[in-house]
Amino acid sequence: MNDQHDHGALGDAEYAEFMELAAEEGFDIEEVEGAIEEAGHGPLPVLAVVGRPNVGKSTLVNRIIGRREAVVEDKPGVTRDRVTYEAEWAGRRFKVVDTGGWEQDVLGIDASVAAQAEYAIEAADAVVFVVDAKVGATDTDEAVVRLLRKAGKPVVLCANKVDGQSGESDAASLWSLGLGMPHPVSSLHGRGTGDMLDAVLEALPEAPAQTFGGAAPGGPRRIALIGRPNVGKSSLLNKVAKEDRVVVNELAGTTRDPVDELIELGGITWKFVDTAGIRKKVHLQQGADYYASLRTAAAVEKAEVAVILIDTTETISVQDQRIITMAVEAGRAIVIAYNKWDELDEERRYYLEREIETEMQQVSWAPRVNVSALTGRHMEKLVPAIETALAGWETRVPTGRLNAFLGEVVAAHPHPIRGGKQPRILFGTQAGSKPPRFVLFASGFLEHGYRRFIERRLREEFGFDGTPIHISVRVREKRGAQYKKKK
DSSP states (O other): OOSGGGGTTOOHHHHHHHHHHHHHTTOOHHHHHHHHHHHTOOSOOEEEEEOSTTSSHHHHHHHHHTSSOSOOOSSSOOOOSOOEEEEEETTEEEEEEEOOOOOOOTTOHHHHHHHHHHHHHHHOSEEEEEEETTTOOOHHHHHHHHHHHHHTOOEEEEEEOOOSGGGHHHHHGGGGGSSSOEEEOBTTTTBTHHHHHHHHHHHSOOOOSSOOTTSOTTSOEEEEEEOSTTSSHHHHHHHHHTSOOSOOOSSTTOOOSOEEEEEEETTEEEEEEEOOOOOOOGGGHHHHHHHHHHHHHHHHHHOSEEEEEEETTSOOOHHHHHHHHHHHHTTOEEEEEEEOGGGOOHHHHHHHHHHHHHHTGGGTTSOEEEOOTTTOTTGGGHHHHHHHHHHHHHOOOOHHHHHHHHHHHHHHSOOOOBTTBOOOEEEEEEEETTTTEEEEEESSOOOHHHHHHHHHHHHHHHOOTTOOOEEEEEEOOOHHHHHHHHO
Protein backbone atom coordinates (compact mmCIF):
# COMPACT_ATOMS: atom_id res chain seq x y z
CA MET A 1 0.00 0.00 0.00
CA ASN A 2 2.06 2.86 -1.27
CA ASP A 3 -0.30 5.75 -1.59
CA GLN A 4 -2.47 7.44 0.97
CA HIS A 5 -5.73 6.30 -0.63
CA ASP A 6 -4.96 2.66 0.09
CA HIS A 7 -5.31 3.01 3.85
CA GLY A 8 -9.08 2.55 3.79
CA ALA A 9 -10.55 4.87 6.44
CA LEU A 10 -7.14 5.56 8.05
CA GLY A 11 -5.15 8.76 7.56
CA ASP A 12 -1.39 8.58 6.95
CA ALA A 13 -0.34 9.35 10.55
CA GLU A 14 -2.97 7.00 12.01
CA TYR A 15 -1.95 4.29 9.54
CA ALA A 16 1.76 4.56 10.45
CA GLU A 17 0.95 4.41 14.18
CA PHE A 18 -1.30 1.41 13.63
CA MET A 19 1.33 -0.50 11.64
CA GLU A 20 3.89 0.13 14.37
CA LEU A 21 1.46 -1.36 16.89
CA ALA A 22 0.89 -4.38 14.61
CA ALA A 23 4.64 -5.00 14.30
CA GLU A 24 5.09 -4.81 18.09
CA GLU A 25 2.42 -7.49 18.54
CA GLY A 26 4.16 -9.82 16.07
CA PHE A 27 1.71 -9.55 13.16
CA ASP A 28 2.88 -9.94 9.58
CA ILE A 29 2.58 -6.47 7.99
CA GLU A 30 1.32 -7.80 4.65
CA GLU A 31 -1.40 -9.76 6.45
CA VAL A 32 -2.48 -6.66 8.40
CA GLU A 33 -2.57 -4.54 5.23
CA GLY A 34 -4.59 -7.24 3.46
CA ALA A 35 -7.09 -7.43 6.33
CA ILE A 36 -7.63 -3.66 6.34
CA GLU A 37 -7.97 -3.52 2.57
CA GLU A 38 -10.42 -6.44 2.50
CA ALA A 39 -12.59 -5.04 5.30
CA GLY A 40 -12.42 -1.47 4.03
CA HIS A 41 -13.80 -1.98 0.53
CA GLY A 42 -17.00 -0.30 -0.56
CA PRO A 43 -19.99 -2.18 -2.01
CA LEU A 44 -18.89 -5.21 -3.99
CA PRO A 45 -19.53 -5.11 -7.75
CA VAL A 46 -22.61 -7.10 -8.81
CA LEU A 47 -22.67 -9.80 -11.50
CA ALA A 48 -26.06 -10.97 -12.79
CA VAL A 49 -26.33 -14.47 -14.30
CA VAL A 50 -29.21 -14.46 -16.81
CA GLY A 51 -30.63 -16.80 -19.43
CA ARG A 52 -33.73 -18.78 -20.29
CA PRO A 53 -34.91 -21.71 -18.11
CA ASN A 54 -32.84 -24.86 -17.75
CA VAL A 55 -29.63 -23.65 -19.42
CA GLY A 56 -27.62 -24.32 -16.23
CA LYS A 57 -27.62 -20.93 -14.51
CA SER A 58 -27.83 -22.27 -10.96
CA THR A 59 -25.17 -24.92 -11.66
CA LEU A 60 -22.92 -22.15 -12.98
CA VAL A 61 -23.62 -19.97 -9.92
CA ASN A 62 -22.66 -22.88 -7.66
CA ARG A 63 -19.45 -23.28 -9.67
CA ILE A 64 -18.65 -19.55 -9.36
CA ILE A 65 -19.28 -19.35 -5.61
CA GLY A 66 -17.48 -22.65 -5.00
CA ARG A 67 -20.26 -24.34 -3.05
CA ARG A 68 -23.64 -25.92 -3.74
CA GLU A 69 -25.97 -23.22 -2.46
CA ALA A 70 -28.25 -22.27 -5.36
CA VAL A 71 -30.99 -24.85 -5.81
CA VAL A 72 -30.49 -27.03 -8.89
CA GLU A 73 -33.25 -29.20 -10.31
CA ASP A 74 -33.72 -30.63 -13.78
CA LYS A 75 -36.82 -28.62 -14.53
CA PRO A 76 -37.43 -24.92 -15.13
CA GLY A 77 -39.03 -22.81 -12.43
CA VAL A 78 -37.42 -24.02 -9.19
CA THR A 79 -37.97 -21.13 -6.79
CA ARG A 80 -35.78 -20.23 -3.80
CA ASP A 81 -35.57 -17.39 -1.31
CA ARG A 82 -31.98 -16.29 -1.57
CA VAL A 83 -30.81 -14.85 -4.87
CA THR A 84 -27.54 -13.04 -4.04
CA TYR A 85 -24.25 -14.74 -3.14
CA GLU A 86 -20.68 -13.57 -2.53
CA ALA A 87 -17.90 -14.98 -4.69
CA GLU A 88 -14.15 -14.60 -5.16
CA TRP A 89 -11.91 -15.16 -8.17
CA ALA A 90 -8.19 -14.35 -8.55
CA GLY A 91 -8.24 -12.44 -5.26
CA ARG A 92 -11.19 -10.22 -6.20
CA ARG A 93 -14.58 -10.41 -4.49
CA PHE A 94 -17.95 -9.70 -6.08
CA LYS A 95 -21.65 -10.48 -5.67
CA VAL A 96 -23.49 -12.92 -7.91
CA VAL A 97 -27.23 -12.57 -8.56
CA ASP A 98 -28.75 -15.87 -9.67
CA THR A 99 -31.81 -15.23 -11.84
CA GLY A 100 -32.91 -18.85 -12.12
CA GLY A 101 -35.88 -20.27 -10.29
CA TRP A 102 -38.92 -18.70 -11.91
CA GLU A 103 -42.02 -20.39 -13.27
CA GLN A 104 -42.28 -20.64 -17.05
CA ASP A 105 -45.20 -18.72 -18.48
CA VAL A 106 -46.18 -21.01 -21.35
CA LEU A 107 -48.42 -18.26 -22.72
CA GLY A 108 -45.61 -15.75 -23.08
CA ILE A 109 -42.17 -17.06 -22.22
CA ASP A 110 -40.34 -14.19 -23.94
CA ALA A 111 -42.13 -11.66 -21.73
CA SER A 112 -41.36 -13.69 -18.60
CA VAL A 113 -37.65 -13.98 -19.41
CA ALA A 114 -37.45 -10.28 -20.26
CA ALA A 115 -39.07 -9.28 -16.97
CA GLN A 116 -36.89 -11.62 -14.94
CA ALA A 117 -33.67 -10.49 -16.63
CA GLU A 118 -34.62 -6.81 -16.43
CA TYR A 119 -34.90 -6.80 -12.64
CA ALA A 120 -31.50 -8.47 -12.22
CA ILE A 121 -29.72 -6.33 -14.81
CA GLU A 122 -31.06 -3.19 -13.15
CA ALA A 123 -28.68 -3.59 -10.19
CA ALA A 124 -25.81 -5.36 -11.99
CA ASP A 125 -22.45 -3.93 -13.01
CA ALA A 126 -21.92 -6.74 -15.53
CA VAL A 127 -23.88 -9.72 -16.85
CA VAL A 128 -23.09 -13.35 -17.68
CA PHE A 129 -25.56 -14.45 -20.34
CA VAL A 130 -25.87 -18.26 -20.30
CA VAL A 131 -26.92 -20.07 -23.49
CA ASP A 132 -27.26 -23.83 -23.98
CA ALA A 133 -24.63 -24.50 -26.68
CA LYS A 134 -26.20 -27.87 -27.52
CA VAL A 135 -29.55 -26.24 -28.34
CA GLY A 136 -28.11 -23.08 -29.90
CA ALA A 137 -29.60 -19.60 -29.91
CA THR A 138 -33.39 -19.61 -29.60
CA ASP A 139 -35.97 -16.85 -30.11
CA THR A 140 -36.04 -16.44 -26.33
CA ASP A 141 -32.26 -15.96 -26.26
CA GLU A 142 -32.64 -13.30 -28.95
CA ALA A 143 -35.20 -11.51 -26.76
CA VAL A 144 -32.72 -11.41 -23.88
CA VAL A 145 -29.98 -10.12 -26.21
CA ARG A 146 -32.20 -7.18 -27.20
CA LEU A 147 -32.74 -6.42 -23.52
CA LEU A 148 -29.00 -6.59 -22.79
CA ARG A 149 -28.21 -4.22 -25.64
CA LYS A 150 -30.80 -1.76 -24.34
CA ALA A 151 -29.34 -1.93 -20.81
CA GLY A 152 -25.84 -1.14 -22.05
CA LYS A 153 -24.11 -3.26 -19.37
CA PRO A 154 -20.92 -5.26 -20.14
CA VAL A 155 -21.88 -8.83 -21.12
CA VAL A 156 -19.85 -12.05 -20.97
CA LEU A 157 -21.41 -14.74 -23.17
CA CYS A 158 -21.30 -18.22 -21.61
CA ALA A 159 -21.84 -21.14 -24.03
CA ASN A 160 -22.80 -23.77 -21.46
CA LYS A 161 -22.94 -27.59 -21.67
CA VAL A 162 -19.75 -27.84 -23.78
CA ASP A 163 -18.36 -31.03 -22.26
CA GLY A 164 -15.56 -31.70 -24.76
CA GLN A 165 -13.88 -30.72 -28.03
CA SER A 166 -16.90 -31.88 -30.03
CA GLY A 167 -19.00 -29.10 -28.50
CA GLU A 168 -16.59 -26.30 -29.43
CA SER A 169 -18.23 -25.79 -32.85
CA ASP A 170 -21.64 -25.50 -31.15
CA ALA A 171 -20.22 -22.75 -28.96
CA ALA A 172 -18.65 -20.97 -31.96
CA SER A 173 -22.05 -20.71 -33.64
CA LEU A 174 -23.15 -18.34 -30.85
CA TRP A 175 -21.00 -15.57 -32.36
CA SER A 176 -24.22 -14.92 -34.31
CA LEU A 177 -25.77 -13.35 -31.18
CA GLY A 178 -23.46 -10.35 -31.64
CA LEU A 179 -22.27 -10.30 -28.02
CA GLY A 180 -18.63 -11.03 -28.76
CA MET A 181 -16.70 -14.22 -28.06
CA PRO A 182 -18.74 -17.14 -26.65
CA HIS A 183 -16.85 -18.76 -23.74
CA PRO A 184 -17.26 -22.56 -24.01
CA VAL A 185 -18.06 -23.83 -20.51
CA SER A 186 -19.29 -26.93 -18.73
CA SER A 187 -20.69 -25.56 -15.48
CA LEU A 188 -21.36 -29.14 -14.37
CA HIS A 189 -17.74 -30.26 -14.72
CA GLY A 190 -15.99 -26.89 -14.37
CA ARG A 191 -14.51 -26.95 -17.85
CA GLY A 192 -13.70 -23.45 -19.14
CA THR A 193 -15.11 -21.59 -16.12
CA GLY A 194 -11.71 -20.13 -15.22
CA ASP A 195 -11.29 -18.39 -18.59
CA MET A 196 -14.88 -17.15 -18.38
CA LEU A 197 -14.29 -15.71 -14.88
CA ASP A 198 -11.14 -13.96 -16.10
CA ALA A 199 -13.37 -12.23 -18.67
CA VAL A 200 -15.88 -11.43 -15.90
CA LEU A 201 -13.17 -9.65 -13.86
CA GLU A 202 -12.31 -7.53 -16.89
CA ALA A 203 -15.97 -6.54 -17.22
CA LEU A 204 -16.57 -5.80 -13.52
CA PRO A 205 -15.45 -2.53 -11.92
CA GLU A 206 -13.10 -2.67 -8.92
CA ALA A 207 -14.79 -2.37 -5.51
CA PRO A 208 -14.37 1.26 -4.41
CA ALA A 209 -12.18 2.03 -1.40
CA GLN A 210 -15.11 3.70 0.32
CA THR A 211 -18.81 3.13 -0.21
CA PHE A 212 -21.31 5.76 -1.27
CA GLY A 213 -24.11 3.20 -1.05
CA GLY A 214 -25.24 3.53 -4.64
CA ALA A 215 -25.93 7.26 -4.72
CA ALA A 216 -23.51 9.67 -6.34
CA PRO A 217 -21.71 11.82 -3.75
CA GLY A 218 -23.70 15.00 -3.26
CA GLY A 219 -26.82 13.57 -4.92
CA PRO A 220 -30.15 12.86 -3.20
CA ARG A 221 -29.92 10.15 -0.54
CA ARG A 222 -31.54 6.97 -1.84
CA ILE A 223 -34.27 5.27 0.20
CA ALA A 224 -35.62 1.80 -0.64
CA LEU A 225 -39.09 1.03 0.68
CA ILE A 226 -39.14 -2.72 1.17
CA GLY A 227 -41.49 -5.26 2.74
CA ARG A 228 -43.71 -8.16 1.79
CA PRO A 229 -46.60 -7.66 -0.65
CA ASN A 230 -49.54 -5.52 0.44
CA VAL A 231 -47.75 -4.12 3.47
CA GLY A 232 -48.44 -0.56 2.31
CA LYS A 233 -45.29 0.48 0.44
CA SER A 234 -47.11 2.26 -2.38
CA SER A 235 -49.51 3.96 0.09
CA LEU A 236 -46.53 5.19 2.12
CA LEU A 237 -44.83 6.57 -0.99
CA ASN A 238 -48.03 8.38 -2.00
CA LYS A 239 -48.42 9.80 1.51
CA VAL A 240 -44.89 11.19 1.75
CA ALA A 241 -45.20 12.55 -1.82
CA LYS A 242 -48.57 14.15 -0.89
CA GLU A 243 -50.04 12.90 -4.18
CA ASP A 244 -51.01 9.63 -5.88
CA ARG A 245 -47.85 8.73 -7.79
CA VAL A 246 -48.22 4.95 -7.50
CA VAL A 247 -51.24 2.73 -8.17
CA VAL A 248 -52.57 1.36 -4.88
CA ASN A 249 -54.80 -1.69 -4.83
CA GLU A 250 -55.83 -3.96 -1.97
CA LEU A 251 -54.74 -6.93 -4.12
CA ALA A 252 -51.13 -7.81 -3.27
CA GLY A 253 -48.61 -7.19 -6.00
CA THR A 254 -50.19 -4.51 -8.17
CA THR A 255 -46.98 -2.54 -8.61
CA ARG A 256 -45.17 -3.78 -11.70
CA ASP A 257 -42.40 -1.33 -12.59
CA PRO A 258 -39.87 0.12 -10.14
CA VAL A 259 -40.78 3.73 -9.36
CA ASP A 260 -38.06 6.19 -8.34
CA GLU A 261 -39.45 9.43 -6.94
CA LEU A 262 -37.64 12.62 -5.89
CA ILE A 263 -39.57 13.81 -2.85
CA GLU A 264 -38.93 16.77 -0.56
CA LEU A 265 -39.32 16.01 3.13
CA GLY A 266 -38.14 18.13 6.02
CA GLY A 267 -36.51 20.58 3.60
CA ILE A 268 -34.39 17.80 2.03
CA THR A 269 -34.82 16.08 -1.34
CA TRP A 270 -34.76 12.28 -1.10
CA LYS A 271 -34.95 9.64 -3.80
CA PHE A 272 -37.56 7.02 -2.85
CA VAL A 273 -37.80 3.65 -4.56
CA ASP A 274 -41.05 1.70 -4.41
CA THR A 275 -40.26 -2.02 -4.54
CA ALA A 276 -43.70 -3.60 -4.27
CA GLY A 277 -44.10 -7.08 -5.76
CA ILE A 278 -45.32 -7.51 -9.34
CA ARG A 279 -48.82 -8.56 -10.37
CA LYS A 280 -49.47 -12.25 -9.76
CA LYS A 281 -51.09 -14.58 -12.26
CA VAL A 282 -52.45 -17.85 -10.96
CA HIS A 283 -50.04 -20.00 -12.97
CA LEU A 284 -47.13 -17.64 -12.13
CA GLN A 285 -47.67 -17.49 -8.37
CA GLN A 286 -44.23 -18.70 -7.32
CA GLY A 287 -42.54 -16.88 -10.19
CA ALA A 288 -44.12 -13.57 -9.18
CA ASP A 289 -42.86 -13.99 -5.61
CA TYR A 290 -39.43 -14.71 -7.02
CA TYR A 291 -39.51 -11.59 -9.23
CA ALA A 292 -40.51 -9.52 -6.20
CA SER A 293 -37.59 -10.80 -4.11
CA LEU A 294 -35.21 -10.29 -7.03
CA ARG A 295 -36.28 -6.71 -7.53
CA THR A 296 -36.21 -6.01 -3.79
CA ALA A 297 -32.60 -7.26 -3.75
CA ALA A 298 -31.83 -4.97 -6.72
CA ALA A 299 -33.35 -1.92 -5.00
CA VAL A 300 -31.56 -2.64 -1.71
CA GLU A 301 -28.20 -2.96 -3.52
CA LYS A 302 -28.66 0.54 -4.99
CA ALA A 303 -29.99 2.19 -1.81
CA GLU A 304 -28.33 3.80 1.18
CA VAL A 305 -31.25 3.33 3.55
CA ALA A 306 -33.80 0.51 3.62
CA VAL A 307 -37.11 1.48 5.23
CA ILE A 308 -38.61 -1.91 6.08
CA LEU A 309 -42.40 -1.89 6.42
CA ILE A 310 -44.05 -4.36 8.80
CA ASP A 311 -47.83 -4.91 8.73
CA THR A 312 -48.77 -4.63 12.41
CA THR A 313 -52.19 -6.21 11.88
CA GLU A 314 -50.55 -9.54 11.02
CA THR A 315 -48.08 -11.73 12.88
CA ILE A 316 -44.43 -10.95 12.05
CA SER A 317 -43.62 -13.60 9.47
CA VAL A 318 -40.69 -15.60 8.14
CA GLN A 319 -40.93 -13.49 4.98
CA ASP A 320 -40.49 -10.32 7.06
CA GLN A 321 -37.39 -11.90 8.62
CA ARG A 322 -35.93 -12.76 5.21
CA ILE A 323 -36.39 -9.20 3.96
CA ILE A 324 -34.69 -7.84 7.09
CA THR A 325 -31.79 -10.27 6.64
CA MET A 326 -31.45 -9.20 3.00
CA ALA A 327 -31.07 -5.54 4.03
CA VAL A 328 -28.67 -6.34 6.90
CA GLU A 329 -26.45 -8.53 4.70
CA ALA A 330 -26.41 -5.80 2.04
CA GLY A 331 -25.00 -3.47 4.71
CA ARG A 332 -27.62 -0.74 4.40
CA ALA A 333 -28.81 1.73 7.02
CA ILE A 334 -32.16 0.47 8.32
CA VAL A 335 -35.38 2.00 9.65
CA ILE A 336 -38.29 -0.21 10.74
CA ALA A 337 -41.72 1.30 9.97
CA TYR A 338 -44.58 -0.48 11.71
CA ASN A 339 -47.49 0.33 9.40
CA LYS A 340 -51.29 0.28 9.97
CA TRP A 341 -50.70 1.27 13.61
CA ASP A 342 -54.06 3.05 13.67
CA GLU A 343 -55.86 -0.28 13.14
CA LEU A 344 -54.53 -1.94 16.32
CA ASP A 345 -56.67 -2.75 19.32
CA GLU A 346 -55.16 -3.16 22.80
CA GLU A 347 -54.89 -6.94 22.57
CA ARG A 348 -53.08 -6.93 19.22
CA ARG A 349 -50.75 -4.17 20.43
CA TYR A 350 -49.81 -6.26 23.48
CA TYR A 351 -48.95 -9.34 21.37
CA LEU A 352 -47.16 -7.23 18.75
CA GLU A 353 -44.80 -5.80 21.37
CA ARG A 354 -43.97 -9.38 22.49
CA GLU A 355 -43.32 -10.34 18.83
CA ILE A 356 -41.04 -7.35 18.36
CA GLU A 357 -39.02 -8.35 21.44
CA THR A 358 -38.49 -11.89 20.15
CA GLU A 359 -38.67 -11.75 16.35
CA MET A 360 -36.96 -8.40 15.72
CA GLN A 361 -33.97 -8.93 17.99
CA GLN A 362 -31.50 -8.93 15.08
CA VAL A 363 -32.38 -5.28 14.31
CA SER A 364 -33.06 -3.99 17.83
CA TRP A 365 -30.57 -1.21 17.00
CA ALA A 366 -32.72 0.13 14.13
CA PRO A 367 -34.84 3.30 14.64
CA ARG A 368 -38.52 2.43 14.90
CA VAL A 369 -41.49 4.49 13.74
CA ASN A 370 -45.15 3.54 14.25
CA VAL A 371 -47.00 4.93 11.24
CA SER A 372 -50.16 4.78 9.20
CA ALA A 373 -49.59 5.20 5.48
CA LEU A 374 -53.36 5.59 5.07
CA THR A 375 -53.94 8.44 7.54
CA GLY A 376 -50.43 9.93 7.64
CA ARG A 377 -50.06 9.23 11.38
CA HIS A 378 -46.50 9.97 12.64
CA MET A 379 -45.22 10.43 9.07
CA GLU A 380 -43.20 13.41 10.33
CA LYS A 381 -41.06 11.00 12.37
CA LEU A 382 -39.83 9.18 9.27
CA VAL A 383 -37.18 11.73 8.21
CA PRO A 384 -35.53 12.05 11.67
CA ALA A 385 -35.36 8.22 11.83
CA ILE A 386 -33.76 8.07 8.35
CA GLU A 387 -31.26 10.80 9.31
CA THR A 388 -30.39 8.94 12.54
CA ALA A 389 -29.78 5.72 10.59
CA LEU A 390 -27.60 7.51 8.02
CA ALA A 391 -25.55 9.18 10.78
CA GLY A 392 -24.89 5.78 12.38
CA TRP A 393 -24.08 4.28 8.98
CA GLU A 394 -21.44 6.96 8.35
CA THR A 395 -19.92 7.02 11.86
CA ARG A 396 -16.13 6.70 12.05
CA VAL A 397 -14.24 5.95 15.27
CA PRO A 398 -10.57 7.07 15.35
CA THR A 399 -8.14 4.17 15.87
CA GLY A 400 -6.67 5.63 19.08
CA ARG A 401 -10.08 6.02 20.69
CA LEU A 402 -11.17 2.57 19.51
CA ASN A 403 -8.12 0.88 21.04
CA ALA A 404 -8.52 2.71 24.35
CA PHE A 405 -12.12 1.44 24.40
CA LEU A 406 -11.09 -2.13 23.47
CA GLY A 407 -8.45 -2.14 26.22
CA GLU A 408 -11.07 -1.18 28.82
CA VAL A 409 -13.57 -3.77 27.59
CA VAL A 410 -11.04 -6.62 27.49
CA ALA A 411 -9.76 -5.74 30.98
CA ALA A 412 -13.29 -5.65 32.44
CA HIS A 413 -14.69 -8.62 30.47
CA PRO A 414 -11.93 -10.97 29.25
CA HIS A 415 -12.73 -13.76 26.80
CA PRO A 416 -13.65 -17.06 28.53
CA ILE A 417 -10.83 -19.57 28.88
CA ARG A 418 -11.17 -22.43 26.40
CA GLY A 419 -8.87 -25.46 26.35
CA GLY A 420 -6.56 -23.85 28.88
CA LYS A 421 -6.10 -20.74 26.70
CA GLN A 422 -7.57 -17.27 26.90
CA PRO A 423 -7.66 -15.44 23.55
CA ARG A 424 -7.27 -11.68 23.79
CA ILE A 425 -8.07 -8.76 21.49
CA LEU A 426 -4.69 -7.06 20.98
CA PHE A 427 -5.79 -4.05 18.94
CA GLY A 428 -8.23 -3.06 16.20
CA THR A 429 -9.20 -0.45 13.64
CA GLN A 430 -12.26 0.73 11.75
CA ALA A 431 -11.38 -0.08 8.15
CA GLY A 432 -14.45 1.50 6.57
CA SER A 433 -17.87 3.05 7.03
CA LYS A 434 -21.23 2.85 5.22
CA PRO A 435 -21.63 0.45 7.03
CA PRO A 436 -18.99 0.54 9.81
CA ARG A 437 -16.46 -2.26 9.28
CA PHE A 438 -13.99 -3.20 12.00
CA VAL A 439 -10.95 -5.47 11.95
CA LEU A 440 -9.86 -6.89 15.32
CA PHE A 441 -6.45 -8.52 15.68
CA ALA A 442 -6.39 -11.20 18.37
CA SER A 443 -4.07 -13.73 20.00
CA GLY A 444 -6.56 -16.56 19.39
CA PHE A 445 -9.99 -17.44 18.00
CA LEU A 446 -12.82 -15.27 19.36
CA GLU A 447 -16.08 -17.10 19.94
CA HIS A 448 -19.22 -15.86 18.21
CA GLY A 449 -20.83 -14.93 21.55
CA TYR A 450 -17.84 -12.75 22.48
CA ARG A 451 -17.94 -11.02 19.09
CA ARG A 452 -21.63 -10.24 19.69
CA PHE A 453 -20.68 -8.85 23.11
CA ILE A 454 -18.04 -6.59 21.50
CA GLU A 455 -20.60 -5.38 18.95
CA ARG A 456 -23.08 -4.62 21.73
CA ARG A 457 -20.45 -2.63 23.64
CA LEU A 458 -19.43 -0.75 20.47
CA ARG A 459 -23.05 0.32 20.03
CA GLU A 460 -23.35 1.39 23.65
CA GLU A 461 -20.17 3.45 23.43
CA PHE A 462 -20.32 4.98 19.94
CA GLY A 463 -23.98 4.84 18.89
CA PHE A 464 -24.24 3.19 15.44
CA ASP A 465 -28.03 3.52 15.57
CA GLY A 466 -29.68 2.16 12.44
CA THR A 467 -26.67 0.43 10.91
CA PRO A 468 -25.31 -3.10 10.76
CA ILE A 469 -21.73 -3.47 12.01
CA HIS A 470 -19.30 -5.83 10.31
CA ILE A 471 -16.56 -7.26 12.55
CA SER A 472 -13.79 -9.45 11.15
CA VAL A 473 -11.09 -11.03 13.32
CA ARG A 474 -7.51 -11.85 12.35
CA VAL A 475 -5.66 -14.25 14.64
CA ARG A 476 -1.92 -13.86 15.14
CA GLU A 477 -0.01 -16.92 14.05
CA LYS A 478 2.22 -18.52 16.64
CA ARG A 479 5.77 -17.31 16.28
CA GLY A 480 6.88 -20.91 15.88
CA ALA A 481 4.60 -21.29 12.86
CA GLN A 482 6.03 -18.10 11.34
CA TYR A 483 9.55 -19.41 11.95
CA LYS A 484 8.73 -22.73 10.22
CA LYS A 485 7.32 -20.86 7.21
CA LYS A 486 10.52 -18.86 6.85
CA LYS A 487 12.62 -22.05 7.07
